[in-house]
Amino acid sequence: MRLTRAAGVALLISLALSGCVPPSTQRSPAEIAASQQADALVQQGKFDDAAQAYLALAQTSGNRDHYQLLAAEAYRQEGQLDRAAPFLGDIRRQRLSGDEQPRLDLLQAELALKQHDAAHALQLTTQPNTSVPPALQLRLLELRSQAMQQTGDLWGAARSRVEMDSQLNGLDQTQNRKEIVALLAKLGVDPLKQRAAAMQPGDRMLPWVNEALTQLGVAVAHTVPALEQEVGTMIPGEGANVREGYKMPAHVALLLPATGNLAAASTAISEGFFAAYADATRNHAPRPQIRTYDSGGTPAGAIKAYQQAVTDGAQLVIGPLTRGEVSALFGLPQLPVALLALNHPDDKSLPANGVSEFGLLPETEGAQAADHMTEGGITTAYVIASSDDFAQRAAKAFKAELEARGGKVAGMANLAGSGVNYASTISGLGMPTDSGDAGSNNSGVFISMRPQQARLLLPQLKLARVNLPVFGTSHIYAGVDDAGANRDLEGVEFCDAPWLFDVQPGLPNHADIAAQLPSARGTSARLFAFGMDAWNLAPYVDWLRAHPGSYLPGASGQLTADQFGRVRRVLVWAKFQDGLARPLNGSLQMDSAPALAPPTDGDQPAPSTPPAGQTDSQPTGH
Numbered sequence: 204m205r206l207t208r209a210a211g212v213a214l215l216i217s218l219a220l221s222g223c224v225p226p227s228t229q230r231s232p233a234e235i236a237a238s239q240q241a242d243a244l245v246q247q248g249k250f251d252d253a254a255q256a257y258l259a260l261a262q263t264s265g266n267r268d269h270y271q272l273l274a275a276e277a278y279r280q281e282g283q284l285d286r287a288a289p290f291l292g293d294i295r296r297q298r299l300s301g302d303e304q305p306r307l308d309l310l311q312a313e314l315a316l317k318q319h320d321a322a323h324a325l326q327l328t329t330q331p332n333t334s335v336p337p338a339l340q341l342r343l344l345e346l347r348s349q350a351m352q353q354t355g356d357l358w359g360a361a362r363s364r365v366e367m368d369s370q371l372n373g374l375d376q377t378q379n380r381k382e383i384v385a386l387l388a389k390l391g392v393d394p395l396k397q398r399a400a401a402m403q404p405g406d407r408m409l410p411w412v413n414e415a416l417t418q419l420g421v422a423v424a425h426t427v428p429a430l431e432q433e434v435g436t437m438i439p440g441e442g443a444n445v446r447e448g449y450k451m452p453a454h455v456a457l458l459l460p461a462t463g464n465l466a467a468a469s470t471a472i473s474e475g476f477f478a479a480y481a482d483a484t485r486n487h488a489p490r491p492q493i494r495t496y497d498s499g500g501t502p503a504g505a506i507k508a509y510q511q512a513v514t515d516g517a518q519l520v521i522g523p524l525t526r527g528e529v530s531a532l533f534g535l536p537q538l539p540v541a542l543l544a545l546n547h548p549d550d551k552s553l554p555a556n557g558v559s560e561f562g563l564l565p566e567t568e569g570a571q572a573a574d575h576m577t578e579g580g581i582t583t584a585y586v587i588a589s590s591d592d593f594a595q596r597a598a599k600a601f602k603a604e605l606e607a608r609g610g611k612v613a614g615m616a617n618l619a620g621s622g623v624n625y626a627s628t629i630s631g632l633g634m635p636t637d638s639g640d641a642g643s644n645n646s647g648v649f650i651s652m653r654p655q656q657a658r659l660l661l662p663q664l665k666l667a668r669v670n671l672p673v674f675g676t677s678h679i680y681a682g683v684d685d686a687g688a689n690r691d692l693e694g695v696e697f698c699d700a701p702w703l704f705d706v707q708p709g710l711p712n713h714a715d716i717a718a719q720l721p722s723a724r725g726t727s728a729r730l731f732a733f734g735m736d737a738w739n740l741a742p743y744v745d746w747l748r749a750h751p752g753s754y755l756p757g758a759s760g761q762l763t764a765d766q767f768g769r770v771r772r773v774l775v776w777a778k779f780q781d782g783l784a785r786p787l788n789g790s791l792q793m794d795s796a797p798a799l800a801p802p803t804d805g806d807q808p809a810p811s812t813p814p815a816g817q818t819d820s821q822p823t824g825h
Contacts, residue, residue, distance in 0.1 A: 234264050241273070250281040258290075268298040275310050284314055302336045309339060312346045321353035341370055352386065358398075361386040365411060374536045376555040384553070387415035396421075410766060418551060422566075422599035424607030427574055428763040428771050431752035434743045448746030448753065452541075455491045455741060456512035458522030459545075460500035465524060468730055471722035472524070472545070475734025475758070478720070482711045483738075491518075491741075498523040502531030513540050521545065521737050533558070543744055545737060547769070559744050559768040563733055563759065565651070567772055568676040568698050569597035572649055573604035575698070575776060576674055581647040582610040585634050585671070587660065589618050589652035597651040597676050613646070618656060625660055629667045636668040648673045650695075654681045658691040672696070677774070682725040686782030693782065698774040702732040702758035704786040706775055710735070710758055732758035740770065 230238070241256035257274035261267045271294050275287035291314060296304055312327035328347035335343050348363035364383045371379055387395060395412050402409045404426055413423040434448040457476060459469040473495070483490050494515060496508035505528035512520050520542050523529060526549035532538065533548050533555075542558045554560055576584060584605055588594040595617075602612045614632035618625060635646055648664070648671050650657060657679045664673070677699040679692065701707040705714070716731075717723040723731045736757040740747075743755050747764035755762040760772030776787045 230264070230266070234260065234266075238270075245277060250277040251283070253277040254281065254286075268294045269303065272299065272303055272307055272310075276306070279310065279313070284310070284317060288314060288318075302339065305333060305335045305339055305343075308333070309342055309346060312350065316346065316349055316353065319353075321350045325350035325354055341367055348382075357386050357389050361411065362408065365407060372556050373538065374555070377533065377552065380553040380555070383411055384415050384418055387411060388418050390415075392416065392419050392421055395419075414551075414553065422603035424604045425570060425771075427571070428754070428761075428765075428773055429752045430754045430761055430763065430773060432750070432754070434746055434753050434755050448750070449742045450745060451489055451491055451742040452518035453491050454516050454518050455493050456509075456515070456517035456520045456522075457493060457495045457737075458498045458505065458508045458512065458520060458528075459495065459524055460504070461497040463500045465500050467727075469524060471727040471730035472734035472737065474720055474722045475731035475736075476521075476738045477734075478711060478716055478723075478731070479735040479738040479758075496522075498528055500525055500528065502527050504528070505531050506535065509535075509538075509540075509542075519543065519741060521741065529560070541745075543737065543740060545733075554768045556768075559740075559748060559764065559770060561733075561737065561740065561762075561770040563729065563772075565593040565597040565676060565678075566600035568774065569600035569649075569651065570604040571698050571774055572597075572674050572676065573601045573608065573610070575696070576647050576649070577605065577608045577610055579672075581645055581672070582608075583613050583646040584610065585632050585646070585648050586612055586615040587618060587628070587632075587648065587650045587652075588615075589656055590620055591652070593678065594651035594676075598649070601649050601651075618652065618660070620656075623659055625663050626667065629663060629669065634667075634669045634671060637670050647671050650675045651678065653678050654689070654692070657695070658688065661691050661693075661695065677729065680777070680784050682728045684783050688782075689779055689784070690782040692779040694779060696776055696778045696787065697784075698776055699784075700729050700732045700759040701761075701775040701786075702735065703728055704775065704777060704784075706786045706788075707756050707758065709756060729759065735759075736762060744770070 237256065237260055241253050241260065244250075244253035244256060254274040254277035257270045257277060261270035261274065264270065271290050275284070275291050275294075278284055278287045287310070291307075291310060294307055296307060299307060308327045308330070312324040315321070315324040315327065324346060328343055328350055344363045344367045348360040348367075351357075351360035351363060361383050364379055364386070367379055368376065368383070390398075395416050399409060399412045399416070402412070413425065416423045432447075436447050457473065459473055460466060461469065477493075480490060480493065494512065494517070496512055498505040498508045505523040505525075508523070509520055509532055517540055520540055522543075522545050523532070524545050526546050529544045529546050530548035530550050530552070532542060532544065533552055538555070538558060542554075544554070544558065544560045546562045547560050547564070573584075582605075584601070586598050586601060588598040598615065602615070605612060614634070616628045616632055618628065634648070648669070650660065650673060652660070652675075657675065661673065664670075673695045675695055675697040677697060679695060679697050680699060680703075682703060702710055702713055705712060713723070713728070717728065720731070721727075736755075736759050739755060739757055740762065744764070747753055747755065747762070747770065748766075748768050751763075751766070753763065754773075757772070760774045762770050762772060764770050777784045778787055779785075
């Protein structure tokens with residue numbers, strides 16, 4: 204009972220300091236002195252001695268019930284609530300005043316749980332018309348959750364813990380979130396799906412149900428992020444230099460692995476980060492001091508780098524990069540400095556307050572492909588994916604989203620990495636052809652694979668007389684215009700980072716930077732854009748999390764955050780035309796106010812731009 208005991212210590216000490224006694228009872232000087240001595244023992248953490256002192260007062264004063272209650276609370280803080288059992292039931296509730304009655308109820312409920320009487324504990328923690336002071340709310344909710352769990356009401360237990368979530372921080376919040384997901388997961392896949400289907404989009408339990416289903420291995424559909432209000436817009440009446448949501452820390456640390464297999468990816472991210480940092484002078488943005496740290500690509504290295512950054516005065520830590528590193532930081536008892544992790548933890552644990560996650564997830568692309576197709580009237584899809592991990596994850600997310608939108612996947616197939624003849628795979632899917640098969644009007648093909656494989660697949664689809672529209676993930680595009688090689692991809696639509704096509708106003712020109720830095724070319728350009736957004740998110744990450752519907756126009760997509768602090772991307776759509784990849788919708792400007800032009804701060808000089816890395820990189824399945 205880490206949460207309730209921690210809250211109880213603070214409450215008991217505050218009561219001792221206030222000398223709280225029933226106002227109607229007159230105390231003698233001797234009683235006052237003895238009470239103060241007992242209170243001092245509480246402040247010193249000598250709870251056993253304090254309990255004995257309170258019990259002695261209960262025997263000699265007219266405030267027996269008051270002092271017995273304090274003695275019971277002292278025993279509880281000592282971890283020996285059982286020692287209060289002989290007299291706890293004798294405390295006369297009607298003789299207590301103020302918050303003493305609910306405190307007695309909570310003690311009795313906790314003792315009932317220890318004695319395996321969950322029904323009585325549940326009765327005590329769900330009494331109607333009982334006012335519980337804010338200081339006792341967390342303890343009440345936790346005891347209620349435990350009582351519900353022991354009586355078999357797993358849903359109620361999870362709901363009680365969801366009520367606790369916003370009041371917690373650090374490891375307490377992390378542990379509570381794990382408990383919520385674990386409780387829901389025990390309900391099973393089908394009951395959770397049924398509950399999710401019956402919920403309204405704004406139901407506060409729906410995100411938790413989706414998390415539990417994800418933990419159970421179910422691909423879950425997520426609603427498209429609402430892009431309602433761009434960050435950085437002018438606040439009416441606040442003057443020309445004040446922009447909404449902007450809060451730049453004075454010292455920022457960047458944690459990336461400098462050596463090993465991830466060094467090339469780190470270089471692309473780092474160079475993108477510092478390119479956006481340098482561009483901040485054009486937007487008159489105050490630039491903080493930046494220090495880089497080698498995380499080593501290992502959990503131990505990430506912890507060491509984070510702790511060193513904290514020691515050096517960082518106010519925001521960006522990174523680390525690998526899932527194992529992120530999990531290691533999430534597992535620390537405390538994260539004293541805000542963290543923007545550049546990946547998601549491998550144990551799928553939820554971040555706590557002050558922690559945000561930002562990653563290039565293939566699930567995002569699969570889900571948005573389903574959204575894009577259904578918006579165009581395509582409700583039946585045939586899915587063809589490579590055996591790569593990113594492709595399989597994108598395909599699962601596509602299927603979940605399409606079905607959530609009322610569509611269906613009529614067939615799914617995987618392509619082996621070494622194969623070149625896909626005729627049997629295509630025929631096995633039973634796709635409608637131009638020979639008059641029914642169903643072609645509302646059908647389409649979703650693919651997730653790299654360009655080389657797609658260039659083999661698409662001509663074979665045409666040979667099989669399958670002329671359905673084809674949609675894909677960003678992996679189909681190598682990031683460079685090659686009209687000759689990409690003619691086989693003619694007509695394919697795919698989602699990608701807007702910066703590659705210069706459709707997001709307010710960002711540096713892609714071609715200009717690519718001419719200078721190899722890491723901004725080809726497939727590594729997406730990691731470069733990811734690094735740019737890591738910088739651009741720094742002053743707005745808290746605002747995005749606290750204001751649903753707000754978004755940052757970024758290089759890797761329009762960026763918004765969910766209630767758990769996960770930054771989500773809305774991508775741009777492009778299409779191969781005459782062998783060249785071109786954006787479908789032109790500019791992404793959605794608001795007239797420049798999002799990346801924060802307030803000018805004349806008192807904060809801009810330091811010189813730190814050096815960026817030198818090597819090229821290839822994107823990974825983040």
